[in-house]
Amino acid sequence: xxxxxxxxxxxxxxxxxxxxxxxxxxxxxxxxxxxxxxxxxxxxxxxxxxxxxxxxxxxxxxxxxxxxxxxxxxxxxxxxxxxxxxxxxxxxxxxxxxxxxxxxxxxxxxxxxxxxxxxxxxxxxxxxxxxxxxxxxxxxxxxxxxxxxxxxxxxxxxxx
Amino acid sequence: xxxxxxxxxxxxxxxxxxxxxxxxxxxxxxxxxxxxxxxxxxxxxxxxxxxxxxxxxxxxxxxxxxxxxxxxxxxxxxxxxxxxxxxxxxxxxxxxxxxxxxxxxxxxxxxxxxxxxxxxxxxxxxxxxxxxxxxxxxxxxxxxxxxxxxxxxxxxxxxx
DNA sequence: GTTCCACTGAACAAACTGCCCAGTGAAAAC
DNA sequence: GTTTTCACTGGGCAGTTTGTTCAGTGGAAC
Numbered sequence: 001x002x003x004x005x006x007x008x009x010x011x012x013x014x015x016x017x018x019x020x021x022x023x024x025x026x027x028x029x030x031x032x033x034x035x036x037x038x039x040x041x042x043x044x045x046x047x048x049x050x051x052x053x054x055x056x057x058x059x060x061x062x063x064x065x066x067x068x069x070x071x072x073x074x075x076x077x078x079x080x081x082x083x084x085x086x087x088x089x090x091x092x093x094x095x096x097x098x099x100x101x102x103x104x105x106x107x108x109x110x111x112x113x114x115x116x117x118x119x120x121x122x123x124x125x126x127x128x129x130x131x132x133x134x135x136x137x138x139x140x141x142x143x144x145x146x147x148x149x150x151x152x153x154x155x156x157x158x159x160x
Numbered sequence: 161x162x163x164x165x166x167x168x169x170x171x172x173x174x175x176x177x178x179x180x181x182x183x184x185x186x187x188x189x190x191x192x193x194x195x196x197x198x199x200x201x202x203x204x205x206x207x208x209x210x211x212x213x214x215x216x217x218x219x220x221x222x223x224x225x226x227x228x229x230x231x232x233x234x235x236x237x238x239x240x241x242x243x244x245x246x247x248x249x250x251x252x253x254x255x256x257x258x259x260x261x262x263x264x265x266x267x268x269x270x271x272x273x274x275x276x277x278x279x280x281x282x283x284x285x286x287x288x289x290x291x292x293x294x295x296x297x298x299x300x301x302x303x304x305x306x307x308x309x310x311x312x313x314x315x316x317x318x319x320x
Numbered sequence: 321g322t323t324c325c326a327c328t329g330a331a332c333a334a335a336c337t338g339c340c341c342a343g344t345g346a347a348a349a350c
Numbered sequence: 351g352t353t354t355t356c357a358c359t360g361g362g363c364a365g366t367t368t369g370t371t372c373a374g375t376g377g378a379a380c
Binding site for chain 4: 181
């Protein structure tokens with residue numbers, strides 16, 4: 001939908017201090033409350049802001065091990081595999097990617113030993129031909145959005 | 161830190177309707193406001209809840225293409241490569257993984273053609289020996305946390 | 321039996337929200 | 351050139367929520 005610099009600054013402010021309300025937002029942006037409200041509504045209804053759900057840290061829940069598994073799927077078994085993986089709570093994310101019927105999923109586990117259990121459960125299905133797993137050691141760049149927002153706001157060229 | 165069923169329900173409620181406040185939360189949980197407040201504070205200070213930042217959809221910002229790139233890094237070049245990738249706004253996430261000096265990063269781009277530009281920028285560095293990219297076609301399971309929270313709350317055995 | 325701790329239920333002032341309105345300026349349409 | 355449209359401003363209002371504090375209760379640990 002495209003965002004201008006004001007939208008960009010609004011998103012940055014929200015990313016830095018999510019608890020601030022519309023009023024405080026408008027103060028920091030130097031605009032009227034109605035404007036901040038309208039911008040926020042537009043970003044939300046336009047799908048740019050999907051929501052404000054809590055960002056939960058799996059490690060703090062007792063799942064400090066993260067891994068990415070690449071799965072090779074037998075022809076036509078895709079839907080079954082998806083349904084299967086959806087039932088595994090340790091599967092946090094699943095993508096289908098280009099390549100020979102591949103899927104990529106993000107897993108967490110209580111320990112390296114526990115990861116074996118998770119993987120066994122994940123691959124314990126007919127449709128999965130092969131799985132290769134990479135265990136995450138460090139996370140130098142956690143999921144971030146601000147740089148992209150800044151880029152998108154600049155590209156729009158509009159003031160803000 | 162471990163969570164009990166009440167914490168679990170609280171997290172689920174927040175995940176479903178993030179805008180509700182502490183008062184509404186306490187009403188739905190059937191506890192006093194102070195209790196909901198205290199639980200929320202504990203989860204936040206304990207690191208389970210990292211924050212309530214807006215979940216921004218890159219597609220709505222004009223970046224509908226997502227890809228995962230596996231990078232093979234030359235010995236000792238890790239830190240330089242990290243620093244380099246941090247400067248690329250289209251790099252949303254970066255992990256170092258087990259394997260031969262590998263990194264895994266999540267990219268977005270404005271189009272498949274634009275992805276080439278992003279990848280060129282990503283690999284445009286001495287330390288990177290090889291890069292293989294998988295373009296995401298579908299995302300059957302978007303990043304989710306509720307099933308894991310439920311699991312963690314059950315495992316604790318405590319009431320809620 | 322005492323202490324500790326989480327929870328309840330209540331109160332209060334301060335702040336925020338949702339909602340409304342009239343007025344302004346600039347760009348677009350006629 | 352005139353009119354219309356639209357985003358923004360700045361203000362007001364009632365209702366609700368928040369931050370904070372307090373006394374009282376019940377269970378568990380010591």
